[in-house]
Amino acid sequence: TQLLEQSPQxxxxxxxxxxxxxxxxxxxxxxxxxxxxxxxxGPVLLVTVVTGGEVKKLKRLTFQFGDxxxxxxxxxxxxxxxxxxxxxxxxxxxxxxxxxTRLHILP
Amino acid sequence: xxxxxxxxxxLVKRTGEKVFLECVQDMDHENMFWYRQDPGLGLxxxxxxYDVKMKEKGDIPEGYSVxxxxxxxxxxxxxxxxxxQTSMYLxxxxxxxAFEAFxxxxxxxxxx
Numbered sequence: 001t002q003l004l005e006q007s008p009q010x011x012x013x014x015x016x017x018x019x020x021x022x023x024x025x026x027x028x029x030x031x032x033x034x035x036x037x038x039x040x041x042g043p044v045l046l047v048t049v050v051t052g053g054e055v056k057k058l059k060r061l062t063f064q065f066g067d068x069x070x071x072x073x074x075x076x077x078x079x080x081x082x083x084x085x086x087x088x089x090x091x092x093x094x095x096x097x098x099x100x101t102r103l104h105i106l107p
Numbered sequence: 108x109x110x111x112x113x114x115x116x117x118l119v120k121r122t123g124e125k126v127f128l129e130c131v132q133d134m135d136h137e138n139m140f141w142y143r144q145d146p147g148l149g150l151x152x153x154x155x156x157y158d159v160k161m162k163e164k165g166d167i168p169e170g171y172s173v174x175x176x177x178x179x180x181x182x183x184x185x186x187x188x189x190x191x192q193t194s195m196y197l198x199x200x201x202x203x204x205a206f207e208a209f210x211x212x213x214x215x216x217x218x219x
Contacts (some may be wrong), residue, residue: 004155009147011151012167025116033206034205041210041212041213042197042199042210042211042213043197044210045208094140094155095140095155095201095208097149097150097151097152099148
């Protein structure tokens, strides 16, 4: 069974701070995805990274795929209260999820 | 707009009942998935289907079965509901050649 480990599980920081969330595995993935989930809703895709070493940016969010395609990171610059939510990494093809990082940005 | 619809947002069933959770997508997607989400355990894959009439076990299939008679509909069946199946159930669908999966809003099932 492929496993994805996310860290940290919980993160509570002040508005304006930077943060990084990690997603690690011992398995190689053809791609990794990051989803965000709001309370009472299903996850929504933020980004897919496919190539080892790939970096993708989505406004203040930067996603990186490790060179060996076993890990990924999500970096948020100048966090805002609107970034609060559950962030999930997922591996393709069966879409296996990590346990998620619950992020809370304090105004 | 892309849509994955789960038949109920909230459901309360008794132990031992047979429970059907329905999921319908309107995007002509080949792949469909069922997950359960529990605090501290994340989303765990129960069953998935790559196409009509096809089904594959996920990581936690025990106590569940599925049916995919039509492309747009994927049903999750709890043969004899137990209290440890109280959870949030999420359905997702995806086009065969795409990365992105689209999720329904979830069904919060309570078994008493």
